[in-house]
Amino acid sequence: MTSSVPERAHRPPLTTDELAARIARDIPAGSYVNLGIGRPTRIAEHLSPDAGIVLHTENGMLGMGPAATGDAVDTDLTNAGKVPVTELPGAAYFHHADSFAMMRGGHLDVCVLGAFQVSVDGDLANWHTGDPDAIPAVGGAMDLAVGAKEVLVMMKLFTRDGAAKLVPACTYPLTGQACVRRVYTDHGVFEPGPDGVKVLETYGATVAELRDRLGVDLRR
């Protein structure tokens, strides 16, 4: 069988901005979406205002707008990263138990999370490096991992040291089991699952090259 996977080996890996735009393209119009703290937040900049996508922040709001600046800063209105944000028409506020009931109950269409590691069967590790000196802090990570119909990961495929972050089994403490639907990285897009990893597209490398570097089987 010939591959239908777009292999864009001759272009460089995606920048963070390109990756954010790539993910934004896959979020259906009209979705309710939670963008995790850190890099996933940048996806918001690439969502079409016409798409009617509503952003959730787990500290109790739907209809979150862009970050607030200048006089618009209101310390009673922040996102989950404690960054001041704004409110869009049609927003709604609710308390923490209601907000996490919404997540746990599977009402969000999409959430996008950062990750330290994702396993070939979709386990997620994104809250703790396992360093015994680290002070443990989970926040809403575990709730988000079960908290949407589709849990997407946005991460670099390799650490600065070159270690793979898409792994046969997570070595870091888990955030959630078999919860990741799709992994968007600078080098490619992957779908983990019970039958192993399917590769959907690559950037700056061929499927064969990634298979070698990751040491993980990649289905087309």
Next chain:
Amino acid sequence: MTSSVPERAHRPPLTTDELAARIARDIPAGSYVNLGIGRPTRIAEHLSPDAGIVLHTENGMLGMGPAATGDAVDTDLTNAGKVPVTELPGAAYFHHADSFAMMRGGHLDVCVLGAFQVSVDGDLANWHTGDPDAIPAVGGAMDLAVGAKEVLVMMKLFTRDGAAKLVPACTYPLTGQACVRRVYTDHGVFEPGPDGVKVLETYGATVAELRDRLGVDLRR
């Protein structure tokens, strides 16, 4: 030991109105109170407006006012018995899960319920006569039975046929176990409990006479 129980044997048993007034006197100022469907509703007429007592209705309201009449009738505003009522200043509306969380969580100070039977150790039977032909219907009875710091019962002490309703053990299906703190009846006020029934006062009968008619030991 001499009895300090007021025995008002020479006056008639309390009327429903007198009984409602008697219970009203025992409800502390500032209490949050649920008055069950039927006769307990009449206690409201005897609460002092100055006492700051706030009425709860389990269909989602605190600060319920008197029954509505004439133009004040609003079919969106009823009590648990589906009777149109009014709203007092400082009222609050909430949904059913919140309303029953409030009850189950023990936040109400007092609720007053009718009863078919109360046992000497405080079991309550007030939802089903056990008649196999009856269509079972519990409503909020079981939730109310565990739903207040103090669960009081308002009932006649005997059925029309003369059968005692304060009994060694309920023969009707239970609403709640060991949940009744105090039983207010036309013939006297009683406190059931693990050590049996304590009588607090009598009307139209002596303690000895009630002990005989009930066939239940009554502590003074």
Next chain:
Amino acid sequence: MTTTIAATTDEAVAGVEDGSTVLVGGFGLAGMPFDLIDALIRQGARDLTVVSNNAGNGDVGLAALLKAGRVRKVICSFPRQSDSYVFDELYRAGRVELEVVPQGTLAERMRAGGAGIGGFYSPVGVGTPLAAGKETREIDGRTYVLEFPITGDVALISAHRADTLGNLVYRKTARNFGPVMATAAATVVAQVTEIVEPGTIDPETVVTPGIFVDRLVRAEARRLTVEGARR
């Protein structure tokens, strides 16, 4: 996904399948989605399991759905009312099943269904026939009964006002089961008396956020009689 606004109640209830579990809002007549139920009768789905506080009053609303023979089973807290004759006759004739659930447990089981809770321990009903056969557990010296979630394929609710994103506010005690049911069904249909632009409803006052609402339809408010309300 985005809330859609249906032009008619028929459009709003389209696609309900035979055998569905339907959560129906209301406490007595307050908050009862009459127009959606009428549309469901026209739509024709049968063999339904209905979850609602009551089992219908008079000949309207749930009673009409029951009378039309569309309901296989009712899960409710209080089927027996002075004018619940439609249900009473069907029940006595063995033509409808009944599961009686304490009112707060009914609400909490749907809340659990909507909140992703797999089960919970309730002190309500312990030692009564309604907990017979259910698992119990002692926690910190108190006995609890294990209750499982209830979810619906469809919820039909009535609210007061909506914006076009599906954010809902209710009116007085007509709020009752609506907000809970809106969290607990795969498809949530709300009838409202008014649909306004986003930004019209103060975000602090939204009771049901639009995320829970799939379809909206405008229906005229009914002026019910006192007698209707009392029954």
Next chain:
Amino acid sequence: MTTTIAATTDEAVAGVEDGSTVLVGGFGLAGMPFDLIDALIRQGARDLTVVSNNAGNGDVGLAALLKAGRVRKVICSFPRQSDSYVFDELYRAGRVELEVVPQGTLAERMRAGGAGIGGFYSPVGVGTPLAAGKETREIDGRTYVLEFPITGDVALISAHRADTLGNLVYRKTARNFGPVMATAAATVVAQVTEIVEPGTIDPETVVTPGIFVDRLVRAEARRLTVEGARR
């Protein structure tokens, strides 16, 4: 019982006993009851277990309480922030215990405590270190972990406006844990920026009904800096 209005924050927190469990509202700085915490420091109760989302920012609020050496244990979801140096030092010195709970489980455990639920099955944390040693159960093919309620002896929360009956409304995302904690403590103390007469707050918009609030005190709104909010 009736909500009392305290003249000062000192009066509002009077009587907190050593060894108490104190629920403290807020998410970062938003909704943090700064004035009540300052009063609690003056009040002097020690050996406290604090339940809060974070473990303090900078030198104010919870961080000040920790720095004063009053806290034996923190139950929270996210102690580690860029300026949580007070907690970090105490923790590394072994002078404060830490129980980390997923944020939604923290909220739901308090909700259960306030709602009379003895325990509940949550899908969150299954297979992770935070569920290690906890009972699990398979329900309808999914694995859940059994979680138990959290309640407090005292809750300190911050709301926006109250009426004299204790009905509360909040402001934007400063609502966060306040309404949940208000249901889950024996004594609930709320600081608000304004106290109005009953009837001033629309009954449809009340978020925390007065039944949950024991003591109210007025405190000036603090104008926090962007930096304060971001940390």
